[in-house]
Amino acid sequence: MRDSDIRQALTALLVSKYQSDPDTYIRHELGLCAGRTRVDVAVINGHISGFEIKSDEDKLSRLEVQAELYSRVLDRASLVTVDRYLDQASKMVPSWWGVWLAAPGKRAVRIRNVRRGSRNPCPNPFSVAQLLWRDEAMALLRERGNHGGLSKVPRWFFWERLAETLELGELQAEVRRVLRAREDWPTRS
Structure with a gap:
């Protein structure tokens, strides 16, 4: 198969x-x-x-x-x-x-x-943040006033800041929201 x-x-x-x-x-x-x-x-x-x-x-x-x-x-x-x-x-x-x-x-x-599966007991916040593109991560940080000093740094710093400043549940919810809103993805599969 x-x-x-x-x-x-x-x-x-x-x-x-x-x-x-x-x-x-x-x-x-x-x-x-x-x-x-x-x-x-x-x-x-x-x-x-x-x-x-x-x-x-x-x-x-x-x-x-x-x-x-x-x-x-x-x-x-x-x-x-x-x-x-x-x-x-x-x-x-x-x-x-x-x-x-x-x-x-x-x-x-x-x-x-x-x-039957269950919920992941220990996701990693930094790895969850990596689902975001650079501009998406920056937008989330900007919304929270946590973007200072990051405008010209590599995307890794954005992910790190998100992982450090958002609670895991909030980060996961924001990542899901952003992924569902991506305009360059087809609307449905």
């Missing part, structure tokens, strides 16, 4: 679940940690949820690093994999991650929940 088959089935499932919620956005290939990794499919609403797909074509060699980076940022995370990798891959991701099984169906891939 190919990544594209699983991705199509997962996207259809998520669109069906959230189609009546105008504040939910589904994004493919959301970069995390300044581009060190990308979430295969992300759902942005009152949480940022990410789905990592491991198909028959994939290897698991990067999964532990991906899981560590996802765990710095996402509110919720899930592994979507095939029977071949189910046992091994499930052990490689944190216990708070959800695990879903993708299996061939008569007409399309079927996806079912194998392990």
Whole structure:
């Protein structure tokens, strides 16, 4: 089973679940940690949820690093994999991650929940702030009067200032708000 088959089935499932919620956005290939990794499919609403797909074509060699980076940022995370990798891959991701099984169906891939996920117990504020582009981070700091001395510095300083001056819950809410408002992203997936 190919990544594209699983991705199509997962996207259809998520669109069906959230189609009546105008504040939910589904994004493919959301970069995390300044581009060190990308979430295969992300759902942005009152949480940022990410789905990592491991198909028959994939290897698991990067999964532990991906899981560590996802765990710095996402509110919720899930592994979507095939029977071949189910046992091994499930052990490689944190216990708070959800695990879903993708299996061939008569007409399309079927996806079912194998392990219910929970909320990330320890996201990293700096990594959460890294979801923002430089101008977005500066705008948030400016709104709070915390932008002094930052106009000509690299984006890392903006992220650091946000992580230091906003409570984690407020930072997460602001990041979700900004991501949903990005104009250069398509309005819906």
